Amino acid sequence: MKLAEICEELTYTCLQGEMEKEISDIIYDSRKVEKDTIFVCMVGAVVDGHDFVEDAVKKGAAALVVEHAVEIDIPENCTVLQVEDARYALAIMSAAFFGHPDRELTTIGLTGTKGKTTTTYMIKSVLEEAGKKVGLIGTIGALIGEEKLPAKNTTPESYELHKMFRAMVDAGCEYVVMEVSSQGLKMHRVAGIVFDYGIFTNLSPDHIGPNEHASFEEYQECKSLLFRQCKEGIVNADDEHVDGIIKNHTCKLHTFSCKKDADLMAGAVGYLDEEGQIGMHFTTTGCMNVYAVVHIPGSFSVYNSLVTMLTCHLAGISDEAILRGLDKVKVRGRVELVPVSKDFTVIIDYAHNEVSTRSVLTTLKEYHPKRLICVYGGGGNRSKLRRYDMGEVTGELADLSVLTCDNPRDEEIRDINNDIKIGLAKSNGKYIEIDDRKAAIKYCIENAKKGDMIVLLGKGHEDYQEIKGVKYHFDEREAIAEVKKELNL
Numbered sequence: 001m002k003l004a005e006i007c008e009e010l011t012y013t014c015l016q017g018e019m020e021k022e023i024s025d026i027i028y029d030s031r032k033v034e035k036d037t038i039f040v041c042m043v044g045a046v047v048d049g050h051d052f053v054e055d056a057v058k059k060g061a062a063a064l065v066v067e068h069a070v071e072i073d074i075p076e077n078c079t080v081l082q083v084e085d086a087r088y089a090l091a092i093m094s095a096a097f098f099g100h101p102d103r104e105l106t107t108i109g110l111t112g113t114k115g116k117t118t119t120t121y122m123i124k125s126v127l128e129e130a131g132k133k134v135g136l137i138g139t140i141g142a143l144i145g146e147e148k149l150p151a152k153n154t155t156p157e158s159y160e161l162h163k164m165f166r167a168m169v170d171a172g173c174e175y176v177v178m179e180v181s182s183q184g185l186k187m188h189r190v191a192g193i194v195f196d197y198g199i200f201t202n203l204s205p206d207h208i209g210p211n212e213h214a215s216f217e218e219y220q221e222c223k224s225l226l227f228r229q230c231k232e233g234i235v236n237a238d239d240e241h242v243d244g245i246i247k248n249h250t251c252k253l254h255t256f257s258c259k260k261d262a263d264l265m266a267g268a269v270g271y272l273d274e275e276g277q278i279g280m281h282f283t284t285t286g287c288m289n290v291y292a293v294v295h296i297p298g299s300f301s302v303y304n305s306l307v308t309m310l311t312c313h314l315a316g317i318s319d320e321a322i323l324r325g326l327d328k329v330k331v332r333g334r335v336e337l338v339p340v341s342k343d344f345t346v347i348i349d350y351a352h353n354e355v356s357t358r359s360v361l362t363t364l365k366e367y368h369p370k371r372l373i374c375v376y377g378g379g380g381n382r383s384k385l386r387r388y389d390m391g392e393v394t395g396e397l398a399d400l401s402v403l404t405c406d407n408p409r410d411e412e413i414r415d416i417n418n419d420i421k422i423g424l425a426k427s428n429g430k431y432i433e434i435d436d437r438k439a440a441i442k443y444c445i446e447n448a449k450k451g452d453m454i455v456l457l458g459k460g461h462e463d464y465q466e467i468k469g470v471k472y473h474f475d476e477r478e479a480i481a482e483v484k485k486e487l488n489l
């Protein structure tokens with residue numbers, strides 16, 4: 001494709017060189033530059049891409065996209081385009097390079113602190129019940145129907161995103177449902193996309209700290225951007241921050257609620273427990289009048305179901321397909337039951353902050369466990385708030401907290417646990433420390449009493465432990481299976 005075509009919707013100043021040359025690819029990591037590619041220089045959290053221009057030019061880059069002048073002589077045959085924001089430019093150029101695949105799909109983007117991953121799976125399940133082929137992008141990775149594609153970020157960089165969209169269109173997908181993280185919005189990974197449906201689940205403090213967001217206000221502002229780049233906005237009317245999220249919105253708004261008048265409302269909410277099943281049932285009024293069942297417990301599951309129902313209803317999906325899709329959905333690592341023994345329950349969940357830990361533990365208490373035991377750690381290089389808060393919540397709601405390893409990254413488990421213990425002390429929580437996560441799980445299973453619930457928090461779908469830059473394979477399902485074998489269960 002010609003450079004001029006790639007830049008058709010981009011605002012830039014051409015500092016040197018011609019625009020009619022053929023470009024083979026767009027690259028934003030100098031280590032991957034090849035002949036005839038464009039190298040986009042992005043200022044990062046760790047390094048500045050502009051520092052690698054010399055290397056990129058040596059490898060044959062045909063064009064450079066820069067935010068500011070660089071201090072090396074650039075050969076005349078290399079085109080240099082100056083832009084205000086290179087990440088934004090990458091998004092606009094990538095969309096053009098892949099032929100605007102987003103415009104060939106019905107795009108559904110979800111933002112919010114909690115519920116995004118779960119809800120993307122619910123929406124996919126419903127759309128598939130209606131016979132649609134669906135692409136999905138989020139924390140667990142990307143899916144084209146059943147085919148898995150690896151993804152580094154919840155919301156991938158714009159180049160990868162448009163490449164995935166193209167693969168989805170080529171595979172016959174009509175819909176894509178994706179998580180739009182606040183960092184994704186802040187870093188322009190979805191710039192230029194006009195979502196058909198933009199969804200807001202809820203908002204609470206998270207992702208605040210070095211490398212993430214400077215403040216809660218900035219976090220909220222980033223999430224609100226989605227409602228300036230979608231056609232139909234679907235928002236949680238019960239969330240206390242909803243007004244901040246829809247401030248300056250440019251879309252048509254639709255609301256859902258469990259408490260007040262809205263376009264779709266849930267009532268008569270109850271816990272499913274017949275035949276040993278866990279989950280929720282509820283009825284709806286407003287644009288749909290139905291009785292619905294979902295096999296993921298928690299009042300939050302009712303909210304996730306409402307978003308799914310309202311979005312799919314607006315997309316013209318039948319009530320029958322909506323109800324079937326909800327009834328069937330299961331999400332890896334989201335309140336996932338693992339069969340171990342008929343005497344006690346083991347659950348894998350991804351809660352890793354205050355709001356989700358409180359939600360999941362409160363929910364599980366509704367099933368009246370003899371003891372509620374939590375196994376968790378805190379992620380290294382992530383907000384310390386999560387640690388203090390999780391400590392305080394598990395201290396308040398669980399009978400025992402077993403502190404262990406969860407991606408300490410560049411930090412020491414000791415230091416992370418000490419932060420968690422500050423929270424535990426506030427609520428007078430009982431705890432023990434077992435650094436090795438499999439050993440912690442084994443301890444709980446070995447000592448379980450009839451009626452106990454053991455909930456493993458924070459790793460969810462993950463299959464690794466990230467320690468000092470190395471990712472070691474670790475899957476909680478496999479760890480549980482090994483423990484069962486070792487204990488002859």
Ligand SMILES: CC(=O)N[C@H]1[C@@H](OP(=O)(O)OP(=O)(O)OC[C@H]2O[C@@H](n3ccc(=O)[nH]c3=O)[C@H](O)[C@@H]2O)O[C@H](CO)[C@@H](O)[C@@H]1O[C@H](C)C(=O)N[C@@H](C)C(=O)N[C@H](CCC(=O)O)C(=O)O
Nearest residue numbers: 028029030042044045046047049052153154155157181183
């Ligand atoms: C802090 C952060 O957000 N970093 C993201 C960012 O990396 P960066 O640009 O800051 O990286 P950098 O190492 O400073 O490099 C700067 C530039 O120099 C280039 N470079 C670097 C080295 C070199 O030799 N040559 C070279 O050209 C890099 O390719 C890059 O373009 O841009 C990368 C590409 O988009 C992201 O993969 C990366 O996400 C990291 C892995 C990350 O952990 N991000 C988290 C905070 C995040 O975004 N999370 C959200 C939400 C998660 C959730 O709640 O589910 C998400 O959407 O994933």
Ligand SMILES: Nc1ncnc2c1ncn2[C@@H]1O[C@H](COP(=O)(O)OP(=O)(O)OP(=O)(O)O)[C@@H](O)[C@H]1O
Nearest residue numbers: 113114115116117118139300334350351356359360
């Ligand atoms: N709507 C909700 N409100 C509060 N907690 C929720 C909600 N939905 C799910 N949870 C809890 O939060 C955990 C994470 O849910 P999920 O992965 O769906 O959220 P997410 O928004 O994708 O989060 P992340 O940003 O971490 O990827 C679940 O394992 C569950 O414990």
Ligand SMILES: N[C@H](CCC[C@H](N)C(=O)O)C(=O)O
Nearest residue numbers: 352379380382406407458459
């Ligand atoms: N995706 C989120 C949650 C990860 C949860 C926990 N397993 C951790 O590694 O901190 C993040 O990267 O902040």
Ligand SMILES: [Mg+2]
Nearest residue numbers: 116117139179
């Ligand atoms: Mg997610």
